[in-house]
Amino acid sequence: MNNAGSDEADAWSRARHGDPDAFTLLFDAHRDRVFGHALRLVRQPHDAEDVTAMVFLEAWRRRDAVRVVDGSIIAWLLVTANNTVHNLERSKRRHRAALARMPEPAHEPDHADGVVAGLDNRDRDRRVRDAFAHLSAADQNVITLCVLEELPLAEAARTLGVPLGTIKSRLSRAKRRLGDLALAPATTPALEGGAE
Template identity: 40%
Template sequence: MGNMESQDAGLWARSLAGDGAAFGALFDRHRDRVFRHAYRLCGNRHTSEDILATAFLELWKKRRKVVLVEHSILPWLLVTTTNVARNTNRASTRYRRMLDSLPRQDEAQIDSGEATYFQSVLDQDVVDALKTLGSIDLHLISLVVFEEYSVNAAAELLNLSPAAAKSRMHRARSKIKDVLQPKPAPPSQFVMEGNGS
């Protein structure tokens, strides 16, 4: 992995100098992981493709402010992807509420456009659990749990102390576990009938 990261740093330096092929190589190298991360957060293929494109656009627009972590551009891309996904999810929720408030003429005419899912990739319960996390905690979980960066590397990117990052990780994991716990079934109501005596 060290060799790939050093190659990342070299490609990024060339990109900053105006080398479009180097930026294209970075895109080719990281697009699949960024896409998987976007899909993990939103659960929709087409939306994930839009988030992927936006994340790389942001990478170019903010290139002078980008911070490499362990010589890799990927952590910055993952954090940006998380931010874009959260904004996209909020916009989608607002749009869905607006559609739901409209008078309905014929249910068959309404198509939400959300029918295509990669069902085998991620369970919707996990997507919903991730949506309960705050921004910083979602970034930490994304970097440490899903992408296997060290807590210290994630803390550096997010301007946290390692101790604060560890504490946040513990709370975020607990929150996700709580959300994913199966809800206990309501107690059944037994009606005891007398034996007539």
């Protein structure tokens, strides 16, 4: 010890009565040995540092329980290091077991892409609805039957009472108008479809 005429038992007696300087002397005298012992047990320097800190915290907290053997507290510190490591290992096992019992978290996709797509789709859908509303009744009918309901052209022709060729030309023209109206700039007023 650095203080002349002071032995470890005397320093511990003073530390036991709350003398922080005496406790610091003991810490300085034994920390490397406690750390080395802890490192042999836990193998990771940062874990050994934690164990060392907990051992000396226990020594301070339980000053009345520390035993001085042959004028030294090192044996008590080393046994306390063993107990601290066992407690830490038990705690880690419990933590791992608790994690193992937990169900795997469901993968949650990033909702930002869906929100952006929804906003894009909402704008697109609004533009298509507006464009559809500006088509003539004949164009709306042919788009409804052939595109939205996916009826065969022949069935749409029979439903509307027109020849198959008329349905084909109306459908082509209606798709073109719908596309032009849907893609028109929002500030440009859309024009209704022309005569058949």
